Amino acid sequence: MEIVAACGFPRSASAAHAGIVPVVLVCLAGVATAAVPPSYITTFSATENPISEAGAWSNIDTTRTRMATAGGRCFGTQVGGAYDDSIAQLTGTWPASVQMTGTVFRGSTSGIEELELMVRGAQTSTTTTGYEINFAHDGQYVNVYRWEGGINLSDFVPLIVENTHSIPGGLSTGDQIRAQMQGDTITAFYNKGTGWVTVFTASDTSVGGHAKYASGRPGIGAFKTSGSGALNQFAFEDLQVLTCADTNPNCVFVEDRVFADGFE
Secondary structure, eight states: OOOOOBTTBOOOHHHHHTTOOOOEEEEETTEEEEEOSOOEEEOOOSOBSSOOTTTTEEOOOTTSEEEEEETTEEEEOOOSSSSOOEEEEEOSOOOSEEEEEEEEEEOSOOSSEEEEEEEEEEEOSSOEEEEEEEEETTSSOEEEEEEEESSSGGGEEESSOTTOOOOTTOOOTTOEEEEEEETTEEEEEEESSSOEEEEEEEEOOTBTTBOSOOOOEEEEEEEEOTTSOOGGGEEEEEEEEEEEOTTOTTOOOOOSGGGGSOOO
8 A cells, every 4th residue: 555645735646547546644633644445536438338447336236227427427327217226336345434526417407317426335136225315406405315225115214304405506517516424424515616515414323323234335326207307417527435444533534635636
């Protein structure tokens, strides 16, 4: 493992292109604290259906639709009319504390269209569990659900009162969305170019006072209702996934620094 960032300085583009896994450092009262690998950054440069990126992504749940990539964007393939959200999960083993940040493309959207950031996901051939944080294209809602596995409406358990949080003015191309989970707590954010705004903080304390899902993989998804616009019109332009050591109480997630350079 090689440290390619120093406290107060961005990591170098040359290190990123060399394929070095970074240990991202942040300053806390003058002390450097490391966010632990793995991390993942992509601009979705390939054309794939389903998304793979050399095996980095998977979706083995045959009841769900797939995420695809083209033209530097990642989008769902769901046609609407069921709760078979498009989904892809990163492969490998991930720490429980994860922060995901994506830049949005919004073209000709209509009806109900959402992008989803997912944490602590797990799959079988017919089930998907985890936590979904969804962002409506027009900003009318940002919600969070615990997925119980199936594709019936009852399999999606809200962790906050539904449709009580929104993004004024909706989302536009270039805006960013973010979700993070640490311990039992999930927080959603957006950035319309003037800084990060917290939408809500929610907790899952459903099992012994703690989150039902203690571990899992990060993922992305998309959803639309029948008759709504095409999902390739509301898509991810890039994605950054950072992790943090649960055992380190001073570990925080770095904001934006990795976006500055070093994409594929």
